[in-house]
Amino acid sequence: MRVTYLTQYFRTPRMVGGTRAYEMARRLVDRGHEVTVVSGSPGADLLDGDTTTDEDGVTVRWLPVLCDNQMSFQARMRAFASFATRASSVAARLRHDLVFATSTPLTIAVPGVVAARRRGAPMVLEVRDLWPQLPIDFGALRSPVSRRAAFALESWAYRNAASVIALTPGIVDSIRDRFPGSQVHLVPNGADLELFDVDAGQTAALRQRHSWLGDRPVILYAGTVGLANGVDYLVRVAEQLGRHDHRAAVVIVGGGGELDAVRRQAAASGVLDRNLFVVGQVSKQEVPAWLSTASMAVSCLRDLPSLQGSAPNKVFDALAAGRPVAVNYGGWLTDQLVDAGAGIHLPPHDPAEGARRLAELIGAPDRLRSARAAAARLGGERFNRDYLFEQFHAVLLAAAGSPDSGQRSALAASRGAR
Numbered sequence: 001m002r003v004t005y006l007t008q009y010f011r012t013p014r015m016v017g018g019t020r021a022y023e024m025a026r027r028l029v030d031r032g033h034e035v036t037v038v039s040g041s042p043g044a045d046l047l048d049g050d051t052t053t054d055e056d057g058v059t060v061r062w063l064p065v066l067c068d069n070q071m072s073f074q075a076r077m078r079a080f081a082s083f084a085t086r087a088s089s090v091a092a093r094l095r096h097d098l099v100f101a102t103s104t105p106l107t108i109a110v111p112g113v114v115a116a117r118r119r120g121a122p123m124v125l126e127v128r129d130l131w132p133q134l135p136i137d138f139g140a141l142r143s144p145v146s147r148r149a150a151f152a153l154e155s156w157a158y159r160n161a162a163s164v165i166a167l168t169p170g171i172v173d174s175i176r177d178r179f180p181g182s183q184v185h186l187v188p189n190g191a192d193l194e195l196f197d198v199d200a201g202q203t204a205a206l207r208q209r210h211s212w213l214g215d216r217p218v219i220l221y222a223g224t225v226g227l228a229n230g231v232d233y234l235v236r237v238a239e240q241l242g243r244h245d246h247r248a249a250v251v252i253v254g255g256g257g258e259l260d261a262v263r264r265q266a267a268a269s270g271v272l273d274r275n276l277f278v279v280g281q282v283s284k285q286e287v288p289a290w291l292s293t294a295s296m297a298v299s300c301l302r303d304l305p306s307l308q309g310s311a312p313n314k315v316f317d318a319l320a321a322g323r324p325v326a327v328n329y330g331g332w333l334t335d336q337l338v339d340a341g342a343g344i345h346l347p348p349h350d351p352a353e354g355a356r357r358l359a360e361l362i363g364a365p366d367r368l369r370s371a372r373a374a375a376a377r378l379g380g381e382r383f384n385r386d387y388l389f390e391q392f393h394a395v396l397l398a399a400a401g402s403p404d405s406g407q408r409s410a411l412a413a414s415r416g417a418r
Contacts, residue, residue, distance in 0.1 A: 001400055002034045004096040005058075006112050008067060008083050008105065010039035012055050013195065013284040016255070017042070018313040020189060021102060022055065027389045028396075029057040036094055038087050038111070040065040040079070050090070061090055069226040069256040073140045076105075084110040091115035098400045102126035106150075109157035122162035122399045126187075127171055134306045138227065158182050162399040165392065169332045170309035187392045188333075189311050190385030191320035195284075198292040198321070206289045212277060213293065216249045217362045219326070220294035222287050223314035225256035230302040232258075233328060235266045236351035237358070238276040244359030248275065250298075253290050255281035291321035295362050296371070298326045303348045309333070319379030324371035326358055336382070342374040 005025050011017035025035045037060045051062040063086045067079035088111040091099070099121055101112030109125055116123035132150035135141045141150055158164060158175065163183045166172045175184050207213045219241075225231045231252065238250045250271075252262065259278070266272035282290070291297065297318035301307045309331025318325045325343040327334050337343030344361060346354035361368055381387075 001097040001396075002095055003028060003036070003396070004091050004094050004099045004115055005035055005037040006039075006087060006091060006099065006101040006108055006115070007037065008040040008065075008080070008087075008108060009042075010037050010060060011042055011284065015042050016281050016283055019192070019284050020313070022058070023190070023192060023385055024389060024392055025058045026056045027386075028393070031393065035059065036061065036096075038063065038091050038094075040067055040083050063087060063090065069224050071257070073135070073138075080105045080107045084108070087111035088114040092118040095119065096121050098396060099123040100126070100396065102128065104129050104131055106131040106153055106157060109153065109160070113157070113160045116160070122401075123160060124163045124165060124396055124399050125157055125161040126165040126167075127175065128167050129310075130171060130174060130306045133174075134228075134304075137304045137306045155179070163395050165395055168309050168311050185391070185395045187388055187395065188383065189313055189316045190388040191316045191379035191383045192385050193320050193380060196288045196291065196317065196320035196322075198288045202289045203292040206293055210279075212273070213249070213251075216247050217245070217295040218293050219248060219250045219358055219362070220253065220290060220297050220318075220323075221251070221300070221314070222253040222290055222297065222317065223299070223312060225252065225254050225259040225262055227258060228302055228304075228307060229256070229258070230300050230328075230348075231262050232265055233300045233348065233351060233354075234298065235262060235269060235271060235276060237346075237355045238266070238271040239269050240352045240355035241359060242275055244356055245362060246275075248295075248359060248362055250276045251279060251290070251294075252277070253279045253282055253287070287317060288321060291318060291323055294318075294321075294323055295368060296324045296326060296358075297321075298346075298358075300328045300346075300348075303329070316379065316383055319375050319383055322372050322376035322379070324361070324368070324375045326354075326361075328354065336378065340374050340378050341371055342378045343371070 007021045010021050011019050012022050028035050035058050041062055041064055053060050065079055065083040067076055084107045091111045092115050096119055099112050099116040101108045112123045141147050158179045165185050165187050167188050172184050172186050175182050234250050241248055263278050266276050299312050299315050308329055311333045315325050325337055326346050328346040328348040344357055
C-alpha cells in the first residue's frame with residue numbers, strides 16, 4: 001500500500017523523544033509498503049521551509065512547525081493549528097491507499113480526514129492520550145465554548161475513522177463507551193529489544209565519563225520533565241532516600257518545561273548533586289547506556305484521573321533493557337508490572353514510603369535479579385515491538401480492505417492467545 005503517516009512528532013533514534021512512529025513506519029516499509037510521513041519539525045535546524053529526508057526507507061516531509069514541551073499551552077495550541085493547516089495542504093496532494101493519523105494532539109485528525117477524503121481512502125486514527133479530557137484536567141480548556149469545540153472535534157474524528165488504535169485499555173473503554181459504533185483496537189507501546197542490548201563496556205564507559213556515578217546504585221528517570229510528569233515527586237523521594245541508602249542516586253535524564261523548576265527545588269532541598277543528579281536531554285540512542293547503568297527505572301505522573309492507566313514510553317524502554325520499574329500511578333500497566341514481579345508501586349502522596357520501597361528493592365540483590373529477569377520477560381514477550389507491529393499491521397490491512405487482512409488478524413489473535 002501507499003501509506004500517508006501523519007504525526008506532529010516524528011522522531012528517529014538519533015533525535016530526542018519517543019520513536020513509536022519511526023518504529024512502526026520502518027516496519028511498514030520492510031513489509032513492502034510505501035510510507036510518507038508528514039511531521040512537524042524536530043528542532044530549529046528544520047524551520048527554514050519544507051524539507052524532505054529519507055529515514056531508513058521512510059520518506060519524511062518535515063514541516064516548519066516547532067512544538068515541544070517547553071512551550072506554553074497557548075503556544076502549543078497555535079502550533080497544533082498551524083500544523084493541521086500546513087499538513088492538510090501537503091497530505092492532500094499525496095497519493096495514498098490509506099491515511100494513518102496519530103495523536104496527540106487530536107487536531108491531527110483534521111489533515112487526516114482532509115487527505116483521506118481527497119483520495120477516497122480510509123483513515124485509521126491512533127489515540128495516545130485521553131484528549132480532550134487531559135487538557136481539561138490540567139485547566140487548559142476552561143471556557144464552555146472551548147470544551148464544546150474540543151468534544152465536537154473528538155466526535156468528528158471518530159466518525160471519520162475507519163478504525164481507531166488506542167494505546168491503553170482505558171482509552172479503548174472510554175471510546176467504546178462514548179462512541180459505540182467505533183472500531184477500536186488495543187495496540188500498546190512496545191519494547192525495542194535490539195536497541196537496548198548494551199554491552200558491559202558501554203556501561204563502564206558511561207560511568208567513567210560521569211565520575212559522580214562511581215559504583216552507586218542508580219534509580220533512573222529517563223523521559224520528559226513536563227507538567228504531566230510530576231517529576232518533583234522524585235525530589236521529595238530523594239530527600240527521604242538517604243535515610244535508607246546513603247549511596248543510592250536518583251538520576252533524571254530528559255528535558256521539558258518543568259526541568260528548571262525541578263532543578264531549583266532539588267537545590268533548595270539540598271539533594272541536587274548529592275543524591276539527585278540532573279543530566280538533561282539525550283538522544284534516544286543514548287538512553288540504552290543510561291538504563292544499563294541503572295539498578296531500576298522509575299516513572300511518575302501527576303495524580304489526575306485522566307493520567308491513571310497511562311503507558312509512558314519510558315516504561316517500555318526499561319523493560320527492553322531488563323530493568324524493573326517503580327511507578328507512582330495506577331492502572332493496567334502498573335498491574336502488569338506488579339503481577340509479573342517486574343516492578344513496584346510507589347504511593348503518590350507518600351514520598352517517604354516510596355523511598356523506603358525503592359531502597360528495600362535495591363538492597364535485596366536476589367529480589368532485584370528476579371525483578372530484572374521478570375522485566376526482560378515482560379518486554380520480550382507481552383510488549384515485544386515486533387509482535388505488537390503484527391497487530392498494528394493487521395488493523396491497517398483490514399481498514400484498507402486488503403484480502404490477506406483476515407489471515408493476519410487471525411495470526412495476531414492466535415499469538416495473543418499464546
